[in-house]
Amino acid sequence: MNKTQVLRTLIVETPSVPGNFAKVATAIGNAGGDIGDIKTIKIGTLSTVRDISVQCENLACLEEAVQAVRDLGGGIQVHAVSDDVMKVHEGGKIHMKSRTDVRSVGDLRRVYTPGVADVCTAIQEDPEKARYFTSIGNTVAIVTDGTAILGLGNIGPVAGMPVMEGKSVLFDQFVGISGVPVLLDTSDVDQVVETVKHIHQGYGAILLEDIGSPHCFEIEERLKAELPIPVMHDDQHGTAVVTLAAVLSACKAAKVDPEKAIVGQIGLGAAGLAICRMLMAYGVKDVYGTDRDEEALERLRSYEGKTLGSLDELMEKCDIVIATTGVSGLIKPEMVKEGQIILALSNPHPEIKPEDALNAGAAYAADGRLINNVLGFPGIFRGALDAGAKEITYSMLIAAAEAIVYQTKEGELVPHALDPSVHRAVSQAVENAVSR
Numbered sequence: 001m002n003k004t005q006v007l008r009t010l011i012v013e014t015p016s017v018p019g020n021f022a023k024v025a026t027a028i029g030n031a032g033g034d035i036g037d038i039k040t041i042k043i044g045t046l047s048t049v050r051d052i053s054v055q056c057e058n059l060a061c062l063e064e065a066v067q068a069v070r071d072l073g074g075g076i077q078v079h080a081v082s083d084d085v086m087k088v089h090e091g092g093k094i095h096m097k098s099r100t101d102v103r104s105v106g107d108l109r110r111v112y113t114p115g116v117a118d119v120c121t122a123i124q125e126d127p128e129k130a131r132y133f134t135s136i137g138n139t140v141a142i143v144t145d146g147t148a149i150l151g152l153g154n155i156g157p158v159a160g161m162p163v164m165e166g167k168s169v170l171f172d173q174f175v176g177i178s179g180v181p182v183l184l185d186t187s188d189v190d191q192v193v194e195t196v197k198h199i200h201q202g203y204g205a206i207l208l209e210d211i212g213s214p215h216c217f218e219i220e221e222r223l224k225a226e227l228p229i230p231v232m233h234d235d236q237h238g239t240a241v242v243t244l245a246a247v248l249s250a251c252k253a254a255k256v257d258p259e260k261a262i263v264g265q266i267g268l269g270a271a272g273l274a275i276c277r278m279l280m281a282y283g284v285k286d287v288y289g290t291d292r293d294e295e296a297l298e299r300l301r302s303y304e305g306k307t308l309g310s311l312d313e314l315m316e317k318c319d320i321v322i323a324t325t326g327v328s329g330l331i332k333p334e335m336v337k338e339g340q341i342i343l344a345l346s347n348p349h350p351e352i353k354p355e356d357a358l359n360a361g362a363a364y365a366a367d368g369r370l371i372n373n374v375l376g377f378p379g380i381f382r383g384a385l386d387a388g389a390k391e392i393t394y395s396m397l398i399a400a401a402e403a404i405v406y407q408t409k410e411g412e413l414v415p416h417a418l419d420p421s422v423h424r425a426v427s428q429a430v431e432n433a434v435s436r
């Protein structure tokens with residue numbers, strides 16, 4: 001989140017009279033606050049207390065929203081304003097826990113010495129046994145050099161750690177994988193490749209995260225070629241899978257044959273280039289890309305992709321527009337064409353807010369909160385690990401995208417990431433694609 005955007009929880013007490021909460025919501029909305037989760041903490045005969053999560057553009061807007069609620073009077077009170085985002089990060093979001101209790105001497109001898117030595121010997125004799133007798137097969141290294149943390153840029157791996165911990169939380173809660181952040185203090189391709197090669201034995205797979213372009217391309221290609229376990233750069237392929245799914249659902253809703261859709265990609269870095277390649281591999285014939293960097297354009301052309309010289313030209317030509325530039329507000333409402341589909345995927349701030357794109361005439365619009373690689377990477381890695389796959393292939397990725405489309409309700413672009421059936425469906429589709 002950049003410094004100009006704030007997310008807070010207001011603890012609000014209202015007299016238990018119907019309509020009071022509506023007054024609070026209206027006051028917050030009129031001040032420019034966007035309400036998220038609402039949790040009822042206490043319902044009494046006299047009053048009700050709720051935690052109301054509110055997102056504002058800046059602190060001044062938040063203060064205005066709080067004051068607007070206070071000004072309602074009639075017994076409505078704001079008890080506190082808490083910063084839940086910072087609070088949830090105190091002490092970090094992850095913790096390695098044991099899966100077995102040590103309560104007796106017998107436990108101690110089984111879990112540790114001398115018993116453990118028998119397992120070591122068994123693995124020494126047959127290294128394949130490590131898959132069954134250690135956590136390696138269920139553990140994924142989340143590797144970053146901190147050079148493209150969300151759209152925040154090169155802020156370094158330590159500042160990027162909260163993102164890596166976030167991925168680890170999602171791995172654990174959605175598909176039961178242990179995700180271990182690995183922070184690299186080098187971006188040199190040879191050093192990154194060598195380092196990951198030297199540590200890979202402790203992991204069942206490698207997820208590369210927020211490694212900037214263009215060095216991310218060579219790092220991934222070399223690691224894929226040189227390691228016997230699955231390697232995937234999530235910003236490239238996880239994002240491409242979810243975007244393909246959203247494009248397919250959008251085409252279904254608009255009754256357009258995906259192969260005939262005219263799709264434009266703004267930003268041809270890690271995410272953008274992979275999105276173009278994935279759409280082209282799926283059979284979409286008219287995929288156009290644009291970027292401010294000539295080398296990025298050349299890279300797309302090297303994959304037989306078509307490029308356009310400017311953002312205006314792309315906005316004018318394309319029915320479906322996808323943006324992954326990291327530049328907040330890059331797409332102006334006046335550039336949006338009637339009926340266009342706009343996927344502005346940059347985090348933490350999109351190139352255009354969905355509501356602004358819709359007001360400007362877009363038929364569908366979504367941002368990176370909804371169209372997010374969280375819909376893909378947990379199930380992709382679960383499926384790959386369960387199948388004992390040695391790599392993640394295009395057919396596994398396309399199977400994942402099709403599973404996401406299948407899970408999408410009519411009229412929506414993608415399912416919700418909190419729906420557990422999505423991750424189950426993706427992992428099964430990926431596992432089946434390995435065994436096909």
Ligand SMILES: NC(=O)C1=CN([C@@H]2O[C@H](COP(=O)(O)OP(=O)(O)OC[C@H]3O[C@@H](n4cnc5c(N)ncnc54)[C@H](O)[C@@H]3O)[C@@H](O)[C@H]2O)C=CC1
Nearest residue numbers: 150151213267269270271291292325326346347368372373
């Ligand atoms: N919603 C999602 O699941 C995901 C969203 N993203 C978001 O996409 C953004 C980019 O991420 P990456 O591809 O990893 O970064 P990157 O740094 O590899 O790529 C960004 C590309 O955008 C281009 N660019 C920047 N400003 C531009 C402009 N004004 N006009 C045209 N091109 C411009 C750059 O030259 C570069 O090629 C980030 O904000 C990130 O949060 C990335 C991955 C997943």
Ligand SMILES: CC(=O)C(=O)O
Nearest residue numbers: 150151235347372373
């Ligand atoms: C979601 C994600 O991976 C990104 O914004 O970089």
Ligand SMILES: [Mg+2]
Nearest residue numbers: 150209210235
């Ligand atoms: Mg990322």
